[in-house]
Amino acid sequence: MLRITGGTIYDPANGINGEVRDLYVEDGKFVSSFTGGRTIDATGLVIFPGGVDVHTHVAGGSINFARAMTPEDHRRTQAFIRSQTRRSGLGGMAPTTFATGYLYAGMGFTTVNEAAVPVLSARHTHEEMADIPIVDKSCLVLMANNEIMLDLLEAGEYERAKHIVAWHVWAAKAYGVKAVNPGGVAAWKWGKDANQLSEPVEGYKNTTPGSIVTSLAKIIDELGLPHPIHLHCNNLGAPGNITTTLETMKHLEGHRAHMAHLQYHAYGGDDWDTMKSESAQLAEYFNAHPNMTTDAGAVLFGDTVTITADGPWQHLLYKLTGRKWGNLDVENETGCGIVPYSYRPSNLVNAVQWATGLELLLLIDDPWRVFLSTDHPNGACFWRYPEIVQLLMCADFRKECMAGLPPEIMNRITLPEINREYTLYEIATIMSAGPARALGLQQKGNLGIGKDADMVIYHSDKDIARMFGHPRYVIKRGEIVIEEGDIRETPDGSEYLVKPSFDPGTDEFLRPLFEDRYCMSFENYPVEMERIERPDLQQCITTE
Amino acid sequence: MDLKVIDHATCTFCGCVCDDIQLHADDERIHQAKKACVLGKAWFLNHTAERKYPDALIDGKEATVDEAIAAAAEHLYQADMPLVYGMSNTTCEAQRECVEMADHLGGLLDSHTSL
């Protein structure tokens, strides 16, 4: 039992904007009141619900590939020393699993969503997630380049495709569906890409990226997955890709959708020399279409490693930078590419990317629909989120940073004209309440009675980056896990799953197709339920 | 006596890790390993459930597992720079325990890869 008294509470899910209230926690949940128990005096302190990351890459084959490729970063980065109860770990661009938990909790995040999992290596992802302490977790299975599903869509077998999607969500023990560069990853298997939304995908006659997007969004709505289609659009990172992004959004009308890391999809211009931000145009469309949510995919200057299922983009990045290149094609399902990268303020393209991410966060007017993310580790490492919060809350600080950019950037971005400053209430929305709602995790991002007692208590501080980087307390399910920078406890988190319904005959339908394409036993393909440590099965929902 | 049949069994002898093996076994040994290659067949058929070796040896003398675990822990604890090595012919679950133990010991950790 724990009571937190006198704190100033920001709880957007319940419309509480900076009110002084007491909180009571029992058995890991908020309750209305009790007597006795330990008290934390939070007078003068600021209380948020625990942070929720809607889009990150922290566990599985691709981030583990990135770890293999960046030993020079591990060698210089922050090192967590083991204690009698806690494992050692390394932070940096691609942190180890234990450090991932410490670093997320250290800045007040208590739930993370791993955004890209192939079924074929989902066992690996779950093993890694079990080794990420403190935070609760979920993951999304990659579907938009699954050739068995694409073949069914090509043949017009929509209903069957729906069963296949549901079967795969359960086989991967996933929580939702991610679509990456629909059709483009499949085409990359032949060294091609899919850039045009209405042109057939390599190897198909009728199926286009656009038709994949529409079908998958519809399937996911009809299955009632709590989290809508989680979409990484085609043409990521390319100058002029705003056209593709807007066209993709039109294909989603009438469906729920989460648009991943929109910053990478908001560019105008014809080539690298003329590239500019089109965030204003994108935000205008987005603001008028409430069926969508997004995360920023913001960029910060510095070193990182980019990892994405978007193989063709990564090949291009490797050719542009001449740095290390990792690529892994996964049979039938997906692929991934890995390239270390440094974002530099002196580089015009990078400067445009930096501005675009912030512009989207500032120009999208509903904080319930745009969330804090860097597409970790692509735009920057997740542990740099407090720097973004500072940029959002302080227009003067933004101006200071812009002074360091090349002067020719000014006609390519709109950031200098934006004076909006986020309030604490809005930050609590984009960092916690909003992403929890978009994920459909009703027990998260909410300080209401009966919800999970995940919260973060900050010192009120004019130095915003310091305030958000160094919470006074972080409490996970009622347990103090971080106190003034010290890791107190490292409890294991839960894993959220859903089991959408599918035709029981799907196994027998799938088996011969599987045996044609894969080289493992069909029976060994799905992840067994008993492998999931602390599973928490969520219900599917009814959508309109 | 009827043999128990295990379908889709996995062979860990080489890096192919074939997972389509059909094993026919009684309580003591595997009699057939269908689909396995010559190396895999030998791997499956040469391991039995017999008690061929003592449970444990300490300084060459037979010992119980409990005694050997205590002795192993004491040797490792007393060492300044213990080494944990190998981890090829074992499960991922055991490997995870090994890494955790090496972390706790503050020692060295290495696999066949370094050879």
Add this chain to the structure above:
Amino acid sequence: MGGKVTCTLGEVKNRADFIVYWGGNPAECHPRHFTKYTLMQKSPFLPRGRKDRTMVLVDIRETKSAKASNIFLQVRPGKDFELITLLRAMIKDQPISEAQVAETGLTIEQLQDFVSRMKAAKYGVFFFGMGLSMTRGKHMNSAALLTLAAEMNAFTKFVAMPMRGHGNVTGADVIMRWQTGYPFGISFNRGYPRYNPGEFSTVDVLVRGDTDCAFIIGADPGATMPQPAIDHLAKVPTIVLDPHVTHTSKLARVHITTAPAGISAPGTAYRMDEIPLPLRPALKSPYPSDEEVVRRIKEALLEKPDWMGERPQMLQNQI
């Protein structure tokens, strides 16, 4: 350049029309590699199976695998790096000399044919074995071949994959990476992982005498390592976990017999392409599993006073 351009084995089965084995003898060391993953399989993209694929073997001697190949290139021992470097130049139409070609033991015609076949492939793959990675040049050879595969992507789809042996060595590699950031050759002596092959790799450690207790699991270094390394294992307290009493057991202070993985111990193993597979043991062992024994040793260690004393929680920058 660094990195690795690779794929899962099913991609090879489905797409690879040009398959190169370099410094390996799958016919004898990975007997089902041809039939299950590479040469013999049919797929929607390669409906005639073997007939739709070309296999090249590059090795210093004509092994049994040569019989399965369409083309055998006999490279002079120790000249793999030179050969790969020439190929990297040739794909980019850079000049090479006759003397350089002669050094590899192959003819310019063979090399030109190889290059044109690589470029004509729709999906090419290099599988490389210990004949490349463990001979003169070692990891430099692997890096050169991985670079050649990456560079080939300027012309067509090309990937590379090491032929990992030793059962679940891939699993060890994968797990060490997610738990420590590094694949092998790790020291925790400062309380966090550091990596330095050559310093922390086992043969080097043993030959220098830089360990005072060795815990050996799933390996038999007493049968495979150089004598000075074995001598050191005999000198310090060595602990062995193995289903058999091994050479190493015989020089060890403690041996514990354990259930063999996949025969009578359940769990997971990673294939060479890093795909995890469940084990389905057929027998019940009278011995405990490795997992259980290591866990119990670890628990026994945790009951002893912590040797480490006061340390900071974290170093912001490593020394």
